[in-house]
Structures are given as C-alpha cells and as structure tokens.
Amino acid sequence: xxxxxxxxxxxxxxxxxxxxxxxxxxxxxxxxxxxxxxxxxxxxxxxxxxxxxxxxxxxxxxxxxxxxxxxxxxxxxxxxxxxxxxxxxxxxxxxxxxxxxxxxxxxxxxxxxxxxxxxxxxxxxxxxxxxxxxxxxxxxxxxxxxxxxxxxxxxxxxxxxxxxxxxxxxxxxxxxxxxxxxxxxxxxxxxxxxxxxxxxxxxxxxxxxxxxxxxxxxxxxxxxxxxxxxxxxxxxxxxxxxxxxxx
Amino acid sequence: xxxxxxxxxxxxxxxxxxxxxxxxxxxxxxxxxxxxxxxxxxxxxxxxxxxxxxxxxxxxxxxxxxxxxxxxxxxxxxxxxxxxxxxxxxxxxxxxxxxxxxxxxxxxxxxxxxxxxxxxxxxxxxxxxxxxxxxxxxxxxxxxxxxxxxxxxxxxxxxxxxxxxxxxxxxxxxxxxxxxxxxxxxxxxxxxxxxxxxxxxxxxxxxxxxxxxxxxxxxxxxxxxxxxxxxxxxxxxxxxxxxxxxx
DNA sequence: TGTCGGTATTAACTTTTGTTAGAAATTCAT
DNA sequence: ATGAATTTCTAACAAAAGTTAATACCGACA
Numbered sequence: 001x002x003x004x005x006x007x008x009x010x011x012x013x014x015x016x017x018x019x020x021x022x023x024x025x026x027x028x029x030x031x032x033x034x035x036x037x038x039x040x041x042x043x044x045x046x047x048x049x050x051x052x053x054x055x056x057x058x059x060x061x062x063x064x065x066x067x068x069x070x071x072x073x074x075x076x077x078x079x080x081x082x083x084x085x086x087x088x089x090x091x092x093x094x095x096x097x098x099x100x101x102x103x104x105x106x107x108x109x110x111x112x113x114x115x116x117x118x119x120x121x122x123x124x125x126x127x128x129x130x131x132x133x134x135x136x137x138x139x140x141x142x143x144x145x146x147x148x149x150x151x152x153x154x155x156x157x158x159x160x161x162x163x164x165x166x167x168x169x170x171x172x173x174x175x176x177x178x179x180x181x182x183x184x185x186x187x188x189x190x191x192x193x194x195x196x197x198x199x200x201x202x203x204x205x206x207x208x209x210x211x212x213x214x215x216x217x218x219x220x221x222x223x224x225x226x227x228x229x230x231x232x233x234x235x236x237x238x239x240x241x242x243x244x245x246x247x
Numbered sequence: 248x249x250x251x252x253x254x255x256x257x258x259x260x261x262x263x264x265x266x267x268x269x270x271x272x273x274x275x276x277x278x279x280x281x282x283x284x285x286x287x288x289x290x291x292x293x294x295x296x297x298x299x300x301x302x303x304x305x306x307x308x309x310x311x312x313x314x315x316x317x318x319x320x321x322x323x324x325x326x327x328x329x330x331x332x333x334x335x336x337x338x339x340x341x342x343x344x345x346x347x348x349x350x351x352x353x354x355x356x357x358x359x360x361x362x363x364x365x366x367x368x369x370x371x372x373x374x375x376x377x378x379x380x381x382x383x384x385x386x387x388x389x390x391x392x393x394x395x396x397x398x399x400x401x402x403x404x405x406x407x408x409x410x411x412x413x414x415x416x417x418x419x420x421x422x423x424x425x426x427x428x429x430x431x432x433x434x435x436x437x438x439x440x441x442x443x444x445x446x447x448x449x450x451x452x453x454x455x456x457x458x459x460x461x462x463x464x465x466x467x468x469x470x471x472x473x474x475x476x477x478x479x480x481x482x483x484x485x486x487x488x489x490x491x492x493x494x
Numbered sequence: 495t496g497t498c499g500g501t502a503t504t505a506a507c508t509t510t511t512g513t514t515a516g517a518a519a520t521t522c523a524t
Numbered sequence: 525a526t527g528a529a530t531t532t533c534t535a536a537c538a539a540a541a542g543t544t545a546a547t548a549c550c551g552a553c554a
Contacts, residue, residue: 062388064474070388087370088377092479093384123334130335136383137340141309141317143390144435148511179531188391190512195533211520227311232339395541426501437542442503458550 001054001104002027004078004166009124011165011235019121026114027052027104034101041095047085049107053077056101057177061185062093071186073136074098074159078166083129099177127234134232143188146226148197151187153226156207158233160216165235176214248301248351249274251325251413256371258412258482266368273361274299274351281348288342294332296354300324303348304424308432309340318433320383321345321406325413330376346424374481381479390435393473395444398434400473403454405480407463412482423461 002023009015015023031054034040040058041047058075072093075081081095086108106114115122135158142154156176163174178186184194201207206222208215216222223229249270256262262270278301281287287305288294305322319340322328328342333355353361362369382405389401403423410421425433431441448454453469455462463469470476 060384062384064388064392066474068392070391072384072387084373084377087374088381088481090478092381092481126331127334130331133380133383134335134339136380136387137307137309137319139387140319140383140390141311143387144317144432145311145315180533181531186391191531192513192533193511196511199533227313231337234335234339427503428501438502439504439543440541443541446503 001031002052002078004054004076004168005052005080006078007166008078009121009128012127013120013124015120015124019118022114022118023121026106026110027054029107029110030105032103032105034097034103036097036100039094039096040101040103041082041091043091043094045091046089047082047091049086049105050083050111051081051095052104052106053079053081054102054104057098058095058101059098059182059186060093060095069185070188071182073132073139074186076159076162076166077168079132080125080128083125098182131234134234138232148187148189148193149200150226151189152183152194152197153201153206153222154228155183155187156201156214156216157219157223157226157228157230160214160219161230161233161235165233172217172219173213173215175212176209177212248278249299249325251301251323251415252299252327253325254413255325256368256375259374260367260371262367262371263365266365269361269365270368273353273357274301276354276357277352279350279352281344281350283344283347286341286343287348287350288329288338290338290341292338293336294329294338296333296352297330297358298328298342299351299353300326300328301349301351304345305342305348306345306429306433307340307342316432317435318429320379320386321409321433323406323409323413324415326379327372327375330372345429378481381481385479395434395436395440396447397473398436399430399441399444400448400453400469401475402430402434403448403461403463404466404470404473404475404477407461407466408477408480408482412480419464419466420460420462422459423456424459 002020005027006015006020006023040051043062053075055077058081059071060073060075060081061069061071063069075095082091085091115125138158142151146154159176160169160174163169168174180194180198181191183189184191187194189197198209202209205217206225207217249267252274253262253267253270287298290309300322302324305328306318307320307322307328308316308318310316322342329338332338362372385405389398393401406423407416407421410416415421427441427445428438430436431438434441436444445456449456452464453472454464
C-alpha cells in the first residue's frame with residue numbers, strides 16, 4: 001500500500017525491510033476513498049493523525065472571502081499531509097481532491113510507534129516534511145518572480161519530476177488531471193492566460209497536452225527555458241537526471 | 248538573550264522556568280554579529296545546528312540566474328532558522344541580513360539536549376516550525392491571489408503582528424527597515440509599483456511610513472481592506488486582538 | 495557643511511495580464 | 525447514443541503592472 005511513499009523515501013535513504021513493513025502495515029490500518037473534487041479536510045477542522053495519499057491527486061488550498069482561491073500545494077501518491085498539524089489546532093486551510101483519492105489515515109498512536117521504533121524511518125519522514133517546505137518556498141519564487149510562461153513550465157517540470165520519483169511516469173509522459181482553471185488558481189493567472197500560455201508551450205514544441213496526459217518532449221530544454229532547478233526537491237542524483245528517457 | 252523567542256513561544260504554551268533557563272543558556276553559548284545587508288548562509292552551504300535571531304532583521308531569499316530575486320521569508324527577533332535543515336544537505340536558498348543582526352548559533356548537540364530533556368519546549372519548537380510553514384503558505388496566497396494594494400497591506404499587517412507578538416511595537420508603530428526594492432522583491436512587484444501602492448495606502452489614511460518607521464493608523468480597517476486574517480499565525484486569542492492600542 | 499551614493503518619487507509609455515463573452519470541443523450521465 | 529454540463533479556446537477590449545529615465549530627497553561622512 002505504501003509503495004509510493006517508500007519509493008519516495010528511498011531517494012533519501014535506504015530503509016530496512018522492517019521499516020518498510022511497519023510503514024506498509026500502518027497504511028493498511030484505515031483507508032478511505034474520496035471521490036473527485038471533494039473535500040478531505042476543511043479549514044477550521046481539528047486534524048489528528050496523518051493522511052497518506054495512496055492513489056490519486058489532492059491539493060491544499062485557501063479561499064478568500066470573495067471567492068478567489070489559491071492552490072497552495074499538490075498532494076501526489078506517496079505524499080503525507082498534516083504531520084503534527086494537530087499542534088497548531090484548527091486547520092488554516094483546506095485539502096480537497098482533484099481526482100478520486102485513496103487515503104490511508106494513520107492514527108497518532110501508530111505514528112508515534114513508527115517514529116519511536118524506527119530511527120531511520122523517522123529521519124526519512126522528517127526529510128519528507130522538509131522537502132514539502134522547500135517546495136512551498138519554491139512556489140513563492142515561482143509566483144513572485146517568473147513570467148507566465150516560466151511559471152507554467154516550472155509547475156509542469158515539478159509535477160513531472162515528483163511523479164517520476166514515485167514511478168508514475170511513462171517515459172516522457174505523465175498524467176495531468178488538472179483543469180486549466182485549477183492551473184490558473186495554482187500559479188496566480190487567469191484561465192484565459194493559462195490557455196494562451198499552454199498554446200505557447202505547445203507551439204514551441206516543448207510539451208503536448210491532450211486529455212489528461214502531459215508529454216514533455218524536451219525536458220532539458222524546458223528546464224532551461226523556465227529556469228527549473230530540481231535541487232529544491234532534494235531527490236539526490238537521480239532526481240537531477242532528467243534527460244534520460246527510461247522507456 | 249532568548250527573551251523574544253520565549254515571548255513568542257508563550258503565545259502557544261507556558262514554559263517552566265527550567266525550560267526558559269535552558270533556552271536562555273543555549274542562546275548564550277555562541278553569538279555572532281553580522282552587519283547590515285550581508286549574507287549569513289549561502290545557497291549550497293551545509294547547515295548545522297540552528298540559528299536564532301536575537302536582534303535585527305534577516306531574510307531568506309532565492310536568486311534566479313538572471314538576477315531576479317525573491318525574498319521568501321523574513322526572520323525577526325525570536326525567529327529560529329534551519330531546524331533540521333542539515334537533513335536536506337545543501338541549502339537550497341540563502342539567508343541574508345536586512346539590518347545588522349545578532350545571532351545565536353545553537354549547536355546540534357545543545358539542540359538535542361534541549362528537545363530531549365524538555366517535552367514542553369520541544370513541542371513549542373515544533374509549533375514554531377509549523378507556524379513558519381503556515382506563513383510560507385500564506386505568502387503563496389498573498390502573491391498568487393491578491394492585488395498590489397492587498398499584497399502590500401497584507402505584508403505590513405503580518406510584520407506588525409509578528410513584531411507585536413515579541414513586544415517590538417510601540418502602540419500602532421513599529422520599525423520597518425526595508426527599502427522599497429526589498430518590499431518589491433518580497434511581494435513580486437516592481438519598485439515603481441511598490442512606490443505607487445505605498446502612496447495609495449498613505450493617501451487613504453491607513454498608514455504612515457517615514458524613515459524606517461511604520462505606523463498603521465487603523466489596523467482593523469487595514470485588515471479588512473486587504474483581507475488579512477491572522478489565524479495562520481496561530482498566536483491564540485491575543486494575536487487576533489489587533490484593534491487595541493496598547494500605548 | 496557640502497558632497498556622494500543610495501533611496502524615493504514621478505511621469506510617460508509599453509507590455510503583460512485580466513475581463514467578458516461567446517463558440518467549439520469534450521466529458522459525463524442516463 | 526444523446527443531451528447537458530464542463531472545459532477549452534478565441535477575440536476584443538480594459539486594467540494592472542512593468543520599464544525607463546529623470547529628478548528630488550536623505551543620511552553618512554570627510
């Protein structure tokens with residue numbers, strides 16, 4: 001069940017089979033299926049335990065009083081959410097699904113056992129949380145400094161590389177189940193401008209996007225064009241090897 | 248020495264005098280003075296231990312190849328930086344000073360002792376890290392969704408409230424040692440537009456800004472005008488009481 | 495006290511991005 | 525398959541924000 005998470009953590013450190021077994025067990029305790037475009041957690045809720053995305057895409061988001069919405073993060077298979085969030089009390093944002101999602105709800109007590117008994121694993125989970133924060137910082141840079149073209153290209157690079165880190169890419173292709181409206185709310189542009197900018201990325205031959213399938217034709221070229229530097233994902237050497245086309 | 252940090256943490260929980268003493272001792276072990284507009288940590292460095300800002304303002308920032316710069320966070324007196332950052336390996340961003348800064352460098356070993364022997368304190372430091380992440384999320388919303396006027400007003404509200412939480416405001420006034428260029432790099436606008444927007448905030452009577460001194464004349468009105476909701480700072484009731492003018 | 499360098503301010507103009515509205519395409523449920 | 529509902533795509537126009545460049549201000553310091 002926790003295959004994606006394990007795969008991700010192993011970019012950072014190698015886990016013992018005991019570690020992996022414990023993680024796998026924890027992720028089987030209590031699973032939940034949520035349908036597409038539904039909320040998992042609402043702003044104001046009191047979170048407890050940790051949610052692990054087993055399958056599907058979700059996002060964190062915040063809504064302003066007048067309806068404007070900002071997507072703050074994407075949660076992909078293998079991503080954990082709300083590490084220790086209970087310390088903060090009420091959630092200051094919501095989490096909703098993009099596609100149908102399967103979730104493992106890991107209770108606080110299980111989480112405690114997991115980290116207490118497994119030093120390596122505990123460190124890996126800490127790494128996971130720090131990478132999440134690093135991604136958030138990079139998004140600030142992306143929205144604050146980059147042009148529309150760069151912002152969009154950067155987002156696509158990040159999603160592709162993160163999916164690749166958990167084995168969810170096929171060669172240069174991956175799923176992209178986002179509507180243009182969702183992309184717009186992610187990078188702070190209007191839907192119309194996202195559409196224009198997608199056309200531009202297509203017309204220069206960097207990507208294809210039909211249905212819910214994204215293909216990045218020349219990843220290295222795209223990276224250069226949008227100044228995508230994968231360092232912030234802290235995936236180690238493999239994460240940086242973006243030029244290879246592993247069939 | 249750690250008075251600001253202690254003051255901040257006590258918004259979350261009350262610390263024993265033993266906790267406070269330990270924190271204070273830790274912050275005296277090794278202090279460093281850095282002059283204004285200088286770097287504390289460079290992208291690529293291997294961090295170790297934790298830096299505590301004792302005095303002055305610093306910021307996290309990232310620079311793009313072509314010189315564009317985004318300020319990602321402000322570090323105010325009482326703020327900790329690079330909690331566990333050594334796990335990530337190389338720093339993916341830099342930290343520089345805004346004003347002259349006095350820093351306490353808390354070595355990893357001291358940090359371990361501090362968290363191992365003081366459960367309450369340990370939890371408070373976890374809270375601190377989570378609030379830092381929450382601020383980063385709010386910045387994503389700020390830059391992504393708000394107008395120039397709102398962005399700037401929101402930033403000023405946040406800085407004021409954070410300074411207030413450590414006792415560094417005098418009534419409706421606080422220090423604001425930022426140049427307009429720095430503000431611009433913080434909220435993703437040009438210097439010229441920051442200037443225009445500051446004029447606007449002044450002309451509607453919400454703020455005064457002369458020299459390095461900011462006065463927010465009508466905090467509640469400003470909050471409403473820019474949709475500033477201090478929840479994300481998780482300061483508890485006091486943090487929300489922004490209407491009072493405690494001389 | 496006057497000069498220098500950075501900072502703030504302003505104006506004129508350009509570019510980017512947003513808005514509105516409609517048409518075309520696609521997806522989904524039945 | 526068929527109609528409804530999203531979603532994508534376009535065009536025309538409006539607004540926001542960026543650029544450049546010149547001037548004014550201000551504080552540090554010789």
